[in-house]
Amino acid sequence: MIRGHNGLMRADRLLSILLILQTQGRATGRELARRLEVSERTVHRDMEALSAAGVPVYAERGPAGGWRLLEEYRTQLTGLNEDEVLALFALKPPQLLADLGLGRAAENALLKLLAALPASRRREAEHARQRLLIDGSRRDEPVPWLPLLQAAVWEDRRVRLHYPSGGGPPGERVVDALGLVVRGQAWYLVARREGVLRTYRVSRVAHAELLPERFTRPPGFDLERYWRQARSEFQAKLPVYPVLARLEQHAFERFGLVGRWARLEHAEPDGEGWLRARVRFEVEEDAVAWALSLGDRVEVLEPPELRRRVVRELVKALRRVKKSRPRGGSAGSEAT
Template sequence: MRASRLVSLLLLLQARGRMTAQQLADELEVSLRTIYRDVESLSAAGVPVYADRGPAGGYQLLDGYRTRLTGLTAAEAESLFFAGMPGPAAELGLGTVLAAAELKLMAALPKGLAERAGRVRERFHLDVPGWFHGGEPTPYLAAVADAVWNQHRVRMLYRRWKAPTPITRTIEPLGLVLKAGNWYLIARSDGGDRTYRVDRVRELETLDEVFERPADFDLAAFWRAYLDRFQREMFSGEAVVRFSPEGMRRLLHLLTPAVIQAARENAGEPDEAGWVRTVIPIESVRHAHAELLRFGGEVEVLEPAELRECVIASARTLLDLYGG
């Protein structure tokens, strides 16, 4: 552990130049006393590190000195796929490994390129989860990822949305996908490839059995096909509605992209008051009822009659509630 920390300290000084003892301690998550001891150890080993005193001082390497201890370990090389996504990497248990890999890359780059790479990090940041939603807890994510990587079958207790809700499955995990802050496991079960939400795994046991990964399985292609099929099957009907000018402006914020596109493509000419008649796809009457109520008085449901009656009933309930 100490040898790894000494290498990290050396690479930090090589990649970033002068750093104070406090900066090094914060970066390596150790005490100031540990940094002082580590610097003395590097000096005793012949590394030309010296200290400048004063407010602008700190530790730095002798100009022109570069270590060759920049080789990536296998785990560090694998973690580079998550560069720019420290949150997901940490969820998979790769946060420390990724940080070490990035540090080695920075140390290996010529000074000019290292500075340019540093500017990219300062100016661009990827935040995966959607607004107001950090994703559900996934206590078994690291174990699932390990099973995916090592091709081990797993037995899991899974909570699904339809009855029977709790089910036990023995699966062959093929890949993980992060979508809108949620992790999805693609696995082979009962002869077919299925998708599971990792946050719905309630118990997990990694088996000793190793399975043969299908040579023709393409994770990205499978996910694209899954999304296309999900979107096609999601909508079971249509609704004819009228949107006010304000309602049309709210479309972008209140409905999904597929519904927004359909509303625009099917829109007729505005009437004298600016209201637009259009047709939108709906998942179900119940779902459409909840979604359209968010528009308040900026939308009128014309068809189907069942959906219109649901909205009217909600409006009457609100009127009664507020003493109208």
């Protein structure tokens, strides 16, 4: 949302700086500039303004330096702008919070926060709540061990997991529970085992036991950075089945309905409302299912073996239809 008054924008930014320093203790000028989407020069001017207003901010030099607040200083400013109200009251994923056992606690917290807001902000919160809902339901994956894993993550505790490896039965392993990630319809545990970071799908955990010993988190570990890197590496290892095809524009608009690991790499007009597209699938079966689902609105150009496979499947389907057609029948049954 664009705000027309520079003073209001700067006030929001100064409050954000205070809350960042108060919660994490230290932040470099570069980090603050990145998070606030301003220049480092602007951050320096903001620090001068805070200092002039009596806020005890100071800079430390050296590799571990940055901007800090005096430890005893705490701001009581808790004003929320319209965008922040929207984020809190409209974008709460109810099923994910329920998975963590925090559904009721989240509702109570939001009720308390709502009661503390000025009347104008309460109206904005209700406005957002009635117009936007993110439903993170994922009932197809039971996660009975999630609360125990959450406790391990919160307390830096070790966990004994019984987890399948490959196609075999669950095996036992002791891991350091570092973090939990939810993506799409699945929860994942990020853990360290024998010094190596690994990812476990929570729904596949057959049994989990919280162990008494605690562990020391890896220095510099960042959950979001690790997850992005691990996801990129996983996707890079996936098998690739490239396809070149011609398809109608309307069929192209339905492309999002295709399999999980399909990717559109390139598409350009090919005349008369058709497109020439390069599509990447994970396996041949996904490409066959996609082509068959579009019928005469797609023409597979490459690879040749996929063209032949699609033709064979269509011929078999036609034979089944002819074989199942009832013989004879009354004249009236053929009337149109």
